[in-house]
Amino acid sequence: MSTTTELTETTLLRFATAGSVDDGKSTLVGRLLHDSKSILTDQLEAVERASASRGAEGPDLALLTDGLRAEREQGITIDVAYRYFATPRRRFILADTPGHVQYTRNMVTGASTAELTVILIDARNGVVEQTRRHAALAALLRVPHVVLAVNKMDLVDYAEPVFAAIAEEFTAYATELGVPDVTAIPISALAGDNVVEPSANMDWYGGPTVLEHLETVPVTHDLSHCHARLPVQYVIRPQTAEHPDYRGYAGQIAAGSFHVGEQITVLPSGRSTKIAGIDLLGEPVDVAWTTQSVTILLEDDIDISRGDLLVPSKDAPPTTQDIEATVCHVADAPLTVGHRVLLKHGTRTVKAIVKDIPSRLTLDDLSLHPHPGQLVANDIGRVKIRTAEPLPVDSYSDSRRTGSFILIDPNDGTTLTAGMVGESFASPEPVKDESEDDGWDF
Template sequence: MTTTDHLADPTATTLLRFATAGSVDDGKSTLVGRLLHDSKSVLSDQLEAVTRVSQGRGQDAPDLALLTDGLRAEREQGITIDVAYRYFATPLRRFILADTPGHVQYTRNMVTGASTAELTVILVDARNGVVEQTRRHAAIAALLRVPHVVLAVNKMDLVGYEERVFARIAEEFTAYARELGVPEVTAIPISALVGDNVVEASATMDWYGGPTVLEHLETVPVSHDLAHCHARLPVQYVIRPGTPEHRDYRGYAGQIAAGTFRVGEPVTVLPSGRTSTISGIDLLGTPVDVAWTPQSVTVLLDDDLDISRGDLIVPSEDAPATTQDVEATVCHVADQPLTEGQRVLLKHTTRTVKAIVKEIPSRLTLDDLSQHPRPGRLVANDIGRVKVRTAEPLALDSYEDSRRTGSFLLIDPADGTTLAAGMAGDAFSAEHTPVAASDDDGWDF
């Protein structure tokens, strides 16, 4: 196939990644279980197992929350601790969902679940309204640039299905989300336990004329406009067969992170800045004229360049600047703190380089969106700004422009623990003051 015409095929199903979030006991797992159950996406043996566990607890009906609470510890405590991923499909769309925990101390898990999501469902208990954790989850969705947010006002059956209760909560949340810059909020009144407005429209809320949760998930636009993406190919492996019939073959293999590449297109290899032209693209062993994200391909170039794992192939007319000074927002996910002067590894796409945390200018208070200046360190679940100096130049896009090539990880070089997930902003231009290590171990840069 040499064109992207198939992308306009109305019969082709699309993929939607979405995450659920909310305070403890708001009914996230029950909502997801209801989605799976009512959309006929649950296998009979799974439902039987849930029914047995529910009966063992003395419950008359199956507890649908157990369909997502997959860990034994979670089941015993009756809460969701880890991110539970589930996969299901309807005739209109395929779905990957992440059911994230509601506890404040597991805010980092929501960052994990929502980092690749195109939609976030934030649940609110209709009896409690918008609470601090609701505002936290809205702030994280805005920070991670999740394009679509659904406010699911749950447990409407416990407030008499009152329209005024729903309207008050929807108005308060929408106003707060607008302050955060959330581009779109869709509010839906539901009862996950009963099934109102989850898959089937509610017969008791005739005052609501909008879509059910599943209808919205099936029809919300999923942006895959490849023509306007920044094309990026991180090199994962250099292929040189060495056989007589492929003596001159040199291919650069990897998964296209964004955009489209075409044979004959001038490209630049970063961070070296060397240029060439694409002479061929192999997809699953077959030559093609064009390839796009998220395909895994092998690219051949006209020139014999020194390219290795971690290099980035980009269109020459759309090459990002390289920098060793990175300023970014990070979510700290490790139990050990991140401190100024700390030596770390920075992993960006397939490239990993040594780095030093120069400064932690601020920490974000999610409750009121205020900035706590110069905290000195970040601990688990903290979100803050960092300035990092890398040993080698990196080609980072702004996270606002590309969630794939604008993100990175900070890693403990001692044991490989992931310390923080980063979202790159503009590289700062302040004069660099070196942070020197105490011994000559290659970390002075």
């Protein structure tokens, strides 16, 4: 198959940027947008005015993504900034994530749907703890492609040995994590070297520019080929004269495709029936697939409500009340053994208990700290959870949508933890949970 055909079939790439504070993520994104001519004239003029007011000699391209006032005042990225742009070869959805350790949780959000992550490193500083944390998260989130962008090469005289040493160290670390594909590119985002155009200052480098790699990398994480899943969001019963018996189950297809006449199972009840019809944007269709929001009509009347999961009967996942997962803790308050939480999986939210925290990952050497007792903000660890009701969960490696969940504080609704079912660095044997019974044990 030709490259042109492959690019026609994979016209959209979702990618995220990550890296430590001041490594130049926002400048790289601004350079990508600027040099690929993806900026409107009024946007560029606004950036030029803002840059001049701050005393800059030229336009500060980082301001194209640092949209919050606090970000511009502090010179750092705080929120995840999403940008949409296109070239003649591909369309892109970009998530520019914060670099400060305090906002690592935002990187989880930005990379959770990405097919590629660009991790920046300051050539003067090399691989640092936050670099390792971002690489670990990319591995856990099953991001299939990682670009190592060694930035600020102009500040180390474009020295090839500096780039080679950093690329070797990072690639070895990422390989230990299980990252399947790492591409290292030496760049200067500020000067534009190897971002969109090849650098005249690094003739020793013969690989692609950042944009060239983004345009040609294969998009391999395609949810349309996963087992079909539809979390029910809403039950529709208009009860009109035209449709007196209409009963539809609406939601966004999380993975796979559904066909009229297909045998399906409703989980967690386990009841089965056939699809009588599919409505898409008010019109009947024979088939619907991933990311489409549809209404499913069934041949039989079954008790179905928000939070139930519709799946093909031949591909139904098992239901369980015991979930083992690797998590990134994102809240300021720690997660502890015995913690009473709410677990949100798809459109279903149930009570749950943290039964054990078998291990916490040490980022320096990827060793495991056994039974830490708690996870604090930005920790990556292994947890065992018992839910009040059975849940139909997939492995995260099979489906990012139905293999993930979040833990919520039942008192104030704060998101505590993002979890990936079945994902694991080898962990030690669990210890017995001796927390007191306060009415939440299931």
